[in-house]
Amino acid sequence: MSHTPGYTVNCSLLFTELPVNERPRAAKDAGFHAVEFWWPFETATPEQADVDAFVAAIDTAGVRLTGLNFFAGRLPGPDRGVLSHPDRAAEFRANIDVVVQIAERTGATGFNALYGLRQDGVDPAEQDRVALENTLAAAEGVAKVGGTVLVEPISGSEAYPLKTAAEGLAFVARAKDAGADNVALLADFFHLAVNGEDLAAVVREHAADFGHIQIADAPGRGEPGTGELPIAELLTASRAGGYRGPVGLEYKPTVPSAESFGRLP
Template sequence: MSHTLGYTVNCSLLFTELPVNERPQAARDAGFHAVEFWWPFETATPEQAEIDAFVTALDNAGVRLSGLNFFAGQLPGPDRGVLSHPSRTAEFLANTEVVARIAERTGTTGFNALYGLRQDGVDPAEQDRLALENTVAAANAVAKVGGTVLVEPISGSDDYPLRTAAEGLAFVAKVKEAGAENVALLADFFHLAVNGDDVAAVVRDHAAEFGHIQIADAPGRGEPGTGELPIDELLTAAQAGGYRGLVGLEYKPTVPSAQSFGWLG
């Protein structure tokens, strides 16, 4: 490894053979000090006891929760976020308050807000207006805990409006114009590569603007070394370009999770 960036384990794709609240300890046992999760609950506003159990699992494992998704509907599945879906705005806004409360207890500062797919019968312009409004609201909700809303281009669905780094950065710029400064691009090298971006050029031109990096190899989304992405070179370039955050390991391991870290050397 020619960079010195630290790692955080995405426990929504790794250690999935274990119940959610056992995954932080598994990550710690594998040598990591930070974890990130997609929204780990079934609903946007889980019971307090569920939240307490999740936070306790993190504390007991001695790992830091470095990142958390806002509620995103069924993920993976038909939703890919709800922030642009009119029928779910109340649910999303209620969720931002829950997220902020979890952040107060865990020190988490990175929060992924997934845009949501285009919906039949809803004007795309209305979805875009709503996405902007709800992202500003989310940014305001986490600002009080020093949080940043992350905007992630993703692959796997043509109905997802943000697919390239340029589209993600353009949306980030709109949110900032609307008055929320605490928003940044989440650069997932796998999604960008699969969607046809020149990932090396994105890193070269924008590394210092990234709010977070996530990695998986492409094609396949397995651990580094299972595909063709020059991940070590990209991370070295990102660090040289000014990125100082953690790197999220958000891959689908091709072997049991605890055995999937051999590429770290």
């Protein structure tokens, strides 16, 4: 069985019953040709042998790595990214080199830099300044592989400051104004819907500006068909509106991963 080449399987939420380096092969066996991951290592600067094993797993599976998160702290969990955390800026900067190395070896071009939560005792304006500086450094780093830094509004934490497409796009605009052309919005339809967005309007007004799309149904974050989102219509409208990239399957399957693809648009 082969699926449309327009999908990329998020192997940090799918096939989680398998070790990380076995998931690309599982995606291929399920009929897909592309995968994406959150940061797949415990630390921002893993051992070279661990990086090599991850790259080899993608190569031997015969899939393409389309996207990768920058180091984001403990995810899922208490951190939700470190981009805006002054005390972790050195960690984030060191991570950029590792991300670029993986990109050079795999061809990945989409890199999600999760913003991070507001921190007690830290001026929000200082966090935003650090986030912008780190984004500019990340954008400069991935520019050499034709990459884009992705900015994602997410749900589930009041302390995460980017909740709407407008808030994400405002930060993207700040980065562009500061000289980084390769920064763009990651439109995760699940997170935006949970945060109360009119998804049809967001797609209608901004599809051509999306750097990446990820899908899960809402409520629940399960596979398409388990919730109430008109995912097929939203994807059709996104293509019509100028979105040309892959669509990340970033959902929590309610059945074994290999059985969860039956209702994809």
